[in-house]
Amino acid sequence: MLASFLNISSQTLLHRAGLLPSAALIASLIFVFRRARGSMWLLALLSLPGTFAHELLHFIVGTLLLAKPVGFSVRPKSSPEGWTLGSVSFQKINIFNGVFVGLAPFFLLPLAWLCLAHLAIPLWRNHQWGGWIAASYLTSTLLFAALPSRQDLKLAGPSLFLYGTLGGLWWLWGAPAWQAWFPWFQ
Numbered sequence: 261m262l263a264s265f266l267n268i269s270s271q272t273l274l275h276r277a278g279l280l281p282s283a284a285l286i287a288s289l290i291f292v293f294r295r296a297r298g299s300m301w302l303l304a305l306l307s308l309p310g311t312f313a314h315e316l317l318h319f320i321v322g323t324l325l326l327a328k329p330v331g332f333s334v335r336p337k338s339s340p341e342g343w344t345l346g347s348v349s350f351q352k353i354n355i356f357n358g359v360f361v362g363l364a365p366f367f368l369l370p371l372a373w374l375c376l377a378h379l380a381i382p383l384w385r386n387h388q389w390g391g392w393i394a395a396s397y398l399t400s401t402l403l404f405a406a407l408p409s410r411q412d413l414k415l416a417g418p419s420l421f422l423y424g425t426l427g428g429l430w431w432l433w434g435a436p437a438w439q440a441w442f443p444w445f446q
Contacts, residue, residue: 278384281425282376282396289400291433300343304336306344309398310405314365315346315433321364325357341410355419362416368406 296303304311312334322329331349338344353361379395408416 263396276385276434278344278392282380282384282392282399285393286376286380286403289397290404290422292349293400293404294422300336300345304343304345307404308334308428310401310403311346311370313368313371313402314405315348317367318348318361321367322348322353322357324363325360326352327354327357327361328352329440344409344411346372347411353415355422358419359416359423361417362412362414363408365406367407368402372402372406375402 293303293307296306315332315334319329319332321327328351329348330345330351333348334346336343336345337347343421350361359446375395376399380399383392385388
């Protein structure tokens, strides 16, 4: 069931009609977003759906991991480091939940893939050009917003260091023990 939802079949997505034009339009739109950085208000307007999704994921993951979100905004504002398209503020970010809250926008990548596979490509194949352009725009805003901001990386840094260190230690000492207990784990 999951394989059919993700469009994994004998006929892969790469061989479908509409993939290349959709990918070209999405890449062109992302190029337009990057060029619009000169005018922050234009960029804020063009990327609003992605900005909303980006901040919403921070909010949802922060709520689930008890970081206690206290503010949510998608209104652009000037900051000492430049412009901020949106923000979510938290009361209880700590070393255990920081990486998950900070890197939550990466969850937009599978959503963008689903938008491409289930909206843009089928709309191209059915010659529904307006819907195809809208779906490609949505996909491009999701991809554009999937990258964490500089502030997101600062938030995730200490926590990422902790989990990276624990993972490295587990790999050195824990993984061999698991492999001894479960030979198929190798």
